Structure formats: C-alpha cells, structure tokens
Amino acid sequence: MWRVSAADGGRKKSLVLRHQIAIWDVIESCDIIGSSDSSIKNVVPADIAGLLCKTQIERIYVNGTLAKTLYDRFALPATGIDAGKLPSTSPANARFRLEQLIESWRTIL
Template identity: 45%
Template sequence: MKHPFAPVFDKHSRLLVLGSFPSPRSRENGFYYGHPQNRFWPVLAAVFGERLPATNEEKRSFVLKHGIALWDVLESCLITGAADSSIREERANDFTPLIEAGIRRIYVTGKAAHLLYNKHCLALTGIEALYLPSTSSANRAHWPLEKLIEAYSVLR
C-alpha cells in the first residue's frame, strides 16, 4: 500500500511529527490521525489551549500555525488493517524536502514509528527522533489523556 497523502509543512515548520503509516480510517478521511477515537487532535488542542480543529483544513491550519509539520515514516508497506505490528516490506519516505525547508526537530508517535524511523531514516536525516507515546485509543490504559497532554507539551 502506498501512502495516500502529502506531508503538511511550510517554510515556517520547525518540528516534524511522524506516525508510522496512516490507518484505514485516516486514509478514508484523507488526513493524519483521522480515526475519531484517536486522541492526537484533542491532545494538541489542549497543549496549545485552543479549540479542537474539526475539518482537515482546520487541522492543517492548526499545525502550520504552530510550526509543526506532519507526515509518516513510511512511504509504502504491506499492512493488515491498522496494526503496526503487521507492517512488512516497508519503504521510508524521503525527508530531504522537509529538512531543507527548515525542520530542526523530529518527534515520532508510538513505538513502531520510533523503531521504523531509527531503522530507515536516522542515518539519512542525521536528526535523532524524540519518542512520544501513541495517541491511539488502544493505548488508553497506559496513557490517559492527562499524561498524553503532559508528554506532548514538548511541542509547545
């Protein structure tokens, strides 16, 4: 499966937040962290003290306003549903355009994204990725909303 949408960034983006690969629901919705139970957008809204963006355009504007770029580690892979553990035959995205645009710090959301970034991208970018916990609803028991907000406050 090939990644279905482009990265979100502009000349003011300094932080890059990477997931592993879009979930089926995100692919269906056409934007990052598109599953309604994923807590990414509520966490960012709380971190920056703003209202929750609702539409894809509002989400795009939100991250760009705060100097954040969004993308995923993988350009393509074989994946079953949304299970990162099923990823194989992975191929990483080329981050050169984002680095050249001014990205200075990279964050990865979840263990799979962290492992995939270190395996495929670290040597190419030369930028150590900082780990952030997954905002997936499957991670609720280990990372309640308040703890996620605290962890993601490094983006502020």
C-alpha cells in the first residue's frame, strides 16, 4: 500500500485521484515480523466486498504474489471479481527494475 509522505509533495495522492484509482490493502491486520511477508500470521482480511458495495469499482489489481494469494483466499469468494496480479513494488522484489515496474503498472491506467 502506498503511503503519501510530505516529502513526496502529494504526487502519489494526486496521481491516484486524477486516475480514479482506489488503494486498499487485502489485509486489515495481521501479525508480522518486520516487513517479512513469510512471517505473516493471524490474518484478518479487509472488507473489500463492503467497499465494492459502496463504490463503482470496475477492476481490481494486487501488488505481488502474496497479495494475489490472500485476495483469492479471502476476498474472491465474497466479491466474485478476479484480481489482476502486478509485480510487487516492494524493495525486496529485486527481479524488477523500476522501468519494468512502471511498464507493468501502466496497465491500471
């Protein structure tokens, strides 16, 4: 999930608003050690189905393999909407250079 910092001058927020993109995490809460996805336990899924009932969201994309796995497990049965998997923007995803990530993520625009 993107976090908008003062240092970024609101560019990310401006981008998502301009393109009508909603950013929502698959997980409401969990136990995690540091930022290690492999340590995630006790997942409480976010109420994405509830969000869909209140909005006009047409497409859903997830940020990486774990997000896709969790979405398919917890949200897909409630939403019935398949999520497109995009490469993770995590610094731990060293397989993708920034240019590759940008190209892949252009799909959402």
